[in-house]
Amino acid sequence: MPENDNPKATTFRLPDPALVSRTMADVAERGQRIVTDFLKRQSATPADPDPLKIGNAFLEMTTRLMANPARLVQAQLGFWHDYLTLWQNTARRMLGDDPRPVVEDDPKDRRFKDDAWREHEVFDFIRQSYLLSARYFRHVVEGTEGLDPKTAQKVDFYTRQFVDAMSPTNFLLTNPEVLRRTAETGGENLLRGLSNLLADLERGRGQLRIRMTDDTKFKVGENIAVTPGKVVFQNDLMQLIQYSPTTETVLKRPLLIIPPWINKFYILDLRPKNSFIRWAVDQGHTVFVISWVNPDAKLAEKGFDDYMLEGPYAALDAIEKATGERHANVIGYCLGGTLLACTLAHMAAKRDTRVKSATFFTTMVDFEEAGELGVFIDEEQLAALEQKMQKLGYLEGREMATTFNMLRANDLIWSFVVNNYLMGQEPFPFDLLYWNDDSTRMPARMHSFYLRRMYQQNDLVKPGGIELAGVKLDLRKIKLPTYILSTREDHIAPWTSTYRATQIYKGPVRFVLAASGHIAGVVNPPDAGKYSHWINEELPPEPEAWFKGATELAGSWWPDWHRWVSALDRTMVPARIPGEGGLPAIEDAPGSYVKVMATD
Template sequence: MSVTPEQSAEALQSMFKFGQSLAEGFFDFLGKQNAAMQQVAPASAPQIPLPETEELTRLQKDLAEAHARLWAAMSQARPGEPVEPVVKPQPGDRRFNAPDWSSSPVYDYIRQAYLLNADYLTKVADALPVADGRSKTRMQFLTRQYIDALAPSNFAATNPEFIRTALDSKGESITQGIKNLISDMEKGRISMTDDSAFEIGRNLATSPGSVIYENELIQLIQYAPLTEKVHKTPLLIVPPCINKFYIMDLQPANSLVRFVVEQGFTVFLVSWKNAKAEQAHFGWDDYLEKGPITALQVVRDITKVDKPNVLGFCVGGTILSSALAVLRAKGEDPAESLTLMTTLLDFSDAGEIGCLVDEASVAAREATIGKSGIFKGRELAQVFSSLRANDLIWQYVVGNYLKGKQPEAFDLLYWNSDSTNLAGPFLAWYLRNMYLENNLRVPGKLEMLGVKVDMGKVDLPAYLLAAREDHIVPWTSAYLVRQILGGETTFVLGASGHIAGAINPASKNRRSYWVGDSAASVPEEWLESATEKPGSWWLHWVEWLKTRGGPMVAARTKPGNAKYKVIEPAPGRYVKETA
């Protein structure tokens, strides 16, 4: 790659200016964000300071030197010889894996220049003199969104894979990409999987069972036994209301529901209704009362067991724990044991979702849907996708539109795209009292269903599962539940993230998990003494659950009872309703 000194100087200057223009554009973007927050909540909207001049000057100097090294390496390279990269993508970044990026000096230069500028912006955001941890995390999150959106892989003119695919297909990939874009625009979302490959009740949520109760907010499913004898004490599962329940019952090989039933348990599960205008006025208390509290009473009536085992997943665990605290405050002894999967009760570090929740955003929700209204599931799905934009947004922009490919069939991504609406008052109360003010951990701070709740009064045995790479519920925050609940706790840390760490089927027995007897108050101290075990945590948990399952009895062959008759087969109507 032979160039003149004048060309070298011009290239260096242009790339350095481009890096600075990225920063200027980013600060303009932050300024607009700040102005919007000022309009909604001027008293609480934070100002966005720039890094100290000395620090910014050092970062700019480092950027210029890095570009100089890159240009020197590229200009000295001989035609056809690979160039040792000056900068490499972060581990797990697959955007530039294709050989097209390294085989061409032009595209190799483009990608490395982008990575240098991206690193510069990241360091600028890290250097912002923001004392408040949540505000700092928010700035870093917005920086990442900005950087990810500007990747050269996202644009036809700077993506060599687009060009190669178009040539190989004689332009057909461009035609198909346009068709994919039009189709997704009609759907109102980016396709992540082949939607035609799945149907709820046909090849998803297929565990046999019956809906034996329903109200305005839930259906309650009782699953059919798969063993002749079962543990007398049943299990009630409360999944998150922000997603469809079938994450717990995808397909037979990766169904937690089926696994538990096969272990000899009678399983009941709450299926939340996709909120519509009729539910627009429901608040937090309605979700507690019409959800787990009612479901617990129905399970008791059917099984004649006063204290069922209960399990909550994610926000379903927060709702379930709150319901148990309400029942405790009313003098009841509601359950035999509690299992919480990736659940927050202390929101002091609420992960990347927490950095998006501030006074301005919560005030805006309260003003628009706080008394009545619907929070669209599609909007919530977009928020969750933005947390992993390269994996859940830009990967499909490139694949679907630039390369004209059809996404492969993947049950988990089908579920991920099947969004659920929420009642506005419920969401607004949840955001303020949990994410913003972190009130649940304070005994007597919150009143629910007419009583002051104290999570310390929930003193039943608890199994707590967190995921080590969870970006929604940081495992160190899930660990703090041990200091809030009043009973004996068993903490287990699974490998992988929020979903893959939780839904780790025993049939495949992959990944690993950590267990330990330490009662350390600091999560990192617990991990130091914990032991890593190969395989699925499901096998460890079900042995714990069996000790609380009671004696073995003949399986209940008929669902429901005289009072609670079968309404329809599982998975029921509610889970099939679209947002």
């Protein structure tokens, strides 16, 4: 593009011939190796042409659309009217006029942050043209009549995936920022991007595994997950970590944290400045954390009841031996919270009163409205998934990670495509994204049970709907003090769904809503001064009514939780040193289980 047409002056360079030669030779060698390896594995396990089972959903949508052609024609006429207006406005801009945009992007959409998208007539036309097309696709899909809710949700979700993929920001010739970089570097950014692409294909053994962060800058136990402590117990499914105190006295009741095993526990212990675990220790809690194993085929038959018995039940037994204290406060995060709810219902039936308070972070127990994860859970997809897990004995870690990334595709997929492959830049070192990429496997039996009985059939919320270890569970028997923390922008556990637990548990319940999402809303230390939270002492049946009556407070919810849990029992005792109680230390925190990678 001519320099005087570009709102930002650009210096043009010619590519370095030696660099081009070396890069292309490297591409040829690595590309042949990647393709050979990929084809070898494909011949052993032929690929499913429709692994996500979306073909039938779109076929049904098309049939419904054709049954009402008048509505489709009306939508098309509206689209073309807006498009012609855009053409006219672009011509007027080129003549010096300043017409109002036909359509504007969301101010929160970072894809179009570069000034050229608005200052340059051509790129403004491309941007608005894309936004009009995206709006048209969504309007047509949302207006399709007669689809069952599950099919409509699937069609809407994958239409948005398509629309996001077609964004002009994702292509060299329609992204002004990439064009500028290409001119400035003489195309070296594209050569580096090609090398980055090959490296990601090598990491995924022929399948694209996008690198989100510079993973060479992090090592578990060295600069993340570094809160001092000891592993004091372990079994096939977990290691139990007891953290070293930082206060002379501690609260009498120990604190047990049950993280999800879909990801690793150190989301709560990334760095000292944002570690919930370290902060809780500093508040005078004796903190124990379950570190789940990264399972392989040997654990294929481990079920949800095994996770309950070898997880929280075994941890409570070990905590009593380590501290001499029978009672405990317990936190469950996401799937760990679902397991905690199951355990509490099981304990209620057994008249086991060791847990004196329960805290749930972003936890669903009623899965009727499970959000966009429900797109991946229908009979076709579950059957295909179970067939795959039967062969391996587990679900591959990357499959679950890809599913979660698709829920925020622009942030967790396409932004890295642009940065790594088009801009030719290395990803920024970011502890949260390192954790996000440190995926875990799922035992076949457990995962099938979880998806079918909870997500698909919503049996957990039904009294007696689920039986674990010989006990039919009834969540309404849970009568202990309960703190429920949800996040307003949660794509994984929508807060309007997690709120339903307030109408199920029979003990005193406090519901708190944090700003931001499933991770950032939880990992929000007070010193950061970020993200507000909402409180409301009333618990009306509908979440919207709760929010309408809620009060917004600045900053982190962590102090609110500490005030709540410490008020239940303020008794203090001398600090407990890991390994000096009834259980000897096995190894230093964070232990060895957490260091096992899904690729090992």
